[in-house]
Amino acid sequence: MDQTKIGSIIREMRLRKNMTQLELGEKIGVSDKAVSKWERGCGAPDISLIPAISEALSVDTKALLCGSLEENSTSSGNLKKIRFYVCPSCHNLLFSTDDAGISCCGKHLYQLKAQLATKDESLHVEHSDGELYISSEHEMSREHYISFVAFVSGDTCVLKKLYPQWGLEIRLPYFAHGKLFWYCSKHGLFFRDV
Numbered sequence: 001m002d003q004t005k006i007g008s009i010i011r012e013m014r015l016r017k018n019m020t021q022l023e024l025g026e027k028i029g030v031s032d033k034a035v036s037k038w039e040r041g042c043g044a045p046d047i048s049l050i051p052a053i054s055e056a057l058s059v060d061t062k063a064l065l066c067g068s069l070e071e072n073s074t075s076s077g078n079l080k081k082i083r084f085y086v087c088p089s090c091h092n093l094l095f096s097t098d099d100a101g102i103s104c105c106g107k108h109l110y111q112l113k114a115q116l117a118t119k120d121e122s123l124h125v126e127h128s129d130g131e132l133y134i135s136s137e138h139e140m141s142r143e144h145y146i147s148f149v150a151f152v153s154g155d156t157c158v159l160k161k162l163y164p165q166w167g168l169e170i171r172l173p174y175f176a177h178g179k180l181f182w183y184c185s186k187h188g189l190f191f192r193d194v
Helices: 003-016 021-028 032-039 047-057 061-066
Strands: 083-086 093-096 102-104 107-109 124-128 131-136 146-153 156-161 168-173 179-184 188-193
Touching (some): 003 032, 003 061, 047 061, 083 179, 093 146, 156 168
Antiparallel strands (some): 083 093, 179 188
């Protein structure tokens, strides 16, 4: 833990938020002199204050402790590089359009690796009345279910969240071509071209 780097990040993020040292100190329960000391690299905040500092400055705890802000380069917004993440603790669904540091419930999440679905694993897709009608006989119990279905085409992503004990019959807008993704709680992320 490099106190000079941590102090530098605290100062940079405080200034980005247009906060004075006194305002930051009041938010986290320390004096403005303590904040000044950290920013000059003459000391480091107590480890118990790190979560409060992270929240007050909207900076990742890991980035604060490492002393570096790694910003992603600007993404073109092309959804061909879409990445899906599912939190193993709360089953929260997250996605990004390019590389990103994603965390949930205090854990770093890794991108789900999509596998090409076999005929047996594939969802049934029909074009009906200007929509895609998607269905499956897949088990939908609390222990084993499809959590979401997403259709990605060019610059559009349509996502449908599914829940255990609901049947899997959904309608999505029709697109001439794209990729269909779905996530099975036991077997992971699958895709097929449509």
